[in-house]
Amino acid sequence: MKVAIIGSGGREHMILKKIKNHPKISQLFVIPGNAGMREEAKCVNLDITRNEEVLKFAQEQKLDFVIVSPDNPLVAGMVDVLEDAGIACFGPRKSGAILEGSKIFAKNFMKRHSIPTANFWTFDSVSRAMEFVQTASFPIVIKADGLAFGKGVVIAHTLDQAVQCLKEMMEEEIFGESGKQVVIEEFLEGKEASILAFCDGKTIVPMMSSMDYKKALDGNEGLNTGGMGCIAPNPYYTKEIEQECMEKIFLPTLRGLQEENMDFRGCLYFGLMLTKDGVKVIEYNCRFGDPETQTILPLLESDLLEIMQSCANQTLQKEQVIFASQASCCVVLASNGYPKAFQTGYPITYPLTFEICFAGVKEEGGQLLNAGGRVLSVTSIAQTLQDAREQTYQKISQISFEGSYCRTDIGGEVE
Ligand code: AMP
Ligand code: GLY
Numbered sequence: 001m002k003v004a005i006i007g008s009g010g011r012e013h014m015i016l017k018k019i020k021n022h023p024k025i026s027q028l029f030v031i032p033g034n035a036g037m038r039e040e041a042k043c044v045n046l047d048i049t050r051n052e053e054v055l056k057f058a059q060e061q062k063l064d065f066v067i068v069s070p071d072n073p074l075v076a077g078m079v080d081v082l083e084d085a086g087i088a089c090f091g092p093r094k095s096g097a098i099l100e101g102s103k104i105f106a107k108n109f110m111k112r113h114s115i116p117t118a119n120f121w122t123f124d125s126v127s128r129a130m131e132f133v134q135t136a137s138f139p140i141v142i143k144a145d146g147l148a149f150g151k152g153v154v155i156a157h158t159l160d161q162a163v164q165c166l167k168e169m170m171e172e173e174i175f176g177e178s179g180k181q182v183v184i185e186e187f188l189e190g191k192e193a194s195i196l197a198f199c200d201g202k203t204i205v206p207m208m209s210s211m212d213y214k215k216a217l218d219g220n221e222g223l224n225t226g227g228m229g230c231i232a233p234n235p236y237y238t239k240e241i242e243q244e245c246m247e248k249i250f251l252p253t254l255r256g257l258q259e260e261n262m263d264f265r266g267c268l269y270f271g272l273m274l275t276k277d278g279v280k281v282i283e284y285n286c287r288f289g290d291p292e293t294q295t296i297l298p299l300l301e302s303d304l305l306e307i308m309q310s311c312a313n314q315t316l317q318k319e320q321v322i323f324a325s326q327a328s329c330c331v332v333l334a335s336n337g338y339p340k341a342f343q344t345g346y347p348i349t350y351p352l353t354f355e356i357c358f359a360g361v362k363e364e365g366g367q368l369l370n371a372g373g374r375v376l377s378v379t380s381i382a383q384t385l386q387d388a389r390e391q392t393y394q395k396i397s398q399i400s401f402e403g404s405y406c407r408t409d410i411g412g413e414v415e
Contacts, residue, residue, distance in 0.1 A: 006030075016040055034361055103152075107183055249279065
């Protein structure tokens with residue numbers, strides 16, 4: 001079988017590691033991949049914003065299965081284009097990916113299907129939005145409707161901040177089309193949990209819970225990032241909460257998808273807030289999370305490729321999705337300054353025996369250099385979170401490049 005993974009981050013590197021030795025796979029491509037993956041698969045430098053370019057390659061190579069991993073190509077309908085040409089894919093079609101592609105759609109979907117979420121108001125006129133915030137109680141949360149490189153959510157603590165944010169999103173259009181419409185929503189308090197679920201449109205199977213550390217600095221200070229580390233299982237996600245989520249969130253979401261003829265065969269990510277009034281959905285993503293994927297997939301004992309194919313064929317019900325009952329701790333090593341400006345081009349040194357998921361890297365003269373904000377991640381699994389955490393930090397201490405930065409409190413004391 002010839003398989004391709006679309007994407008170039010740490011998440012895709014972990015998917016690659018899980019399937020690369022699969023006996024069914026004769027050839028494995030990553031499009032475009034990154035320099036840190038080169039020894040494990042063939043990286044093909046195509047422009048993944050152009051569905052036709054990927055289709056052409058898939059047809060030339062006679063690919064049997066394509067795993068479309070990142071949000072942009074999913075929202076832009078890459079799966080529709082490939083499947084319509086007879087190429088099987090893991091990943092939702094455009095009609096399912098809109099759950100991530102439009103926050104306004106997602107909020108209205110939740111309302112239609114009585115799925116608990118923060119109260120919200122939507123605006124396509126900046127003057128209306130400005131008027132609304134004059135009388136709002138703070139903090140409030142302002143979200144660009146469309147994809148915004150993970151930067152489209154602003155928690156405004158004052159009227160001034162809200163006004164500034166609306167100006168930037170709606171008038172100056174810093175996120176282009178994505179910010180022309182906004183959702184303003186109630187600020188929720190509680191612990192967050194990331195639940196990724198396999199879904200084939202008929203069956204939904206939640207994976208092990210995890211907790212992403214989104215803030216840049218220790219103690220959850222600093223700016224929001226794509227995620228600086230992650231642990232699994234999520235210490236706050238109890239059996240009772242799991243049950244509540246199944247009844248009030250996961251199954252109603254699946255029914256909603258069916259009722260609205262949305263084709264979702266892929267990974268559905270629920271960003272949840274465990275509030276004192278019950279669990280609420282903060283957001284849906286139509287893909288695996290990063291670094292959640294690097295954290296939970298090492299615990300997956302079942303065959304990932306089989307499960308992904310079952311999602312595509314709508315036979316997920318027959319799959320056993322089993323996770324080891326161990327703990328996992330993933331730490332991201334970033335370029336100092338991320339998520340703002342940072343320097344790139346520094347050589348990365350690391351023991352060659354380490355399993356590392358590379359993300360923002362490039363190669364020059366056989367040497368890996370940092371080339372992005374999140375550069376790499378390391379995950380360890382162990383019987384206890386404490387042990388997993390120690391092993392991960394022990395490894396991280398042996399990896400370096402000039403200006404490397406990581407949080408030191410991933411998996412540390414939880415109150
Ligand atoms: P998102 O990009 O939607 O995942 O949002 C990024 C982060 O903003 C979330 O992980 C939360 O920490 C925070 N956030 C989003 N919506 C809310 C909300 N309604 N109340 C409180 N925090 C929120
Ligand atoms: N780690 C958060 C995300 O992948 O959206």
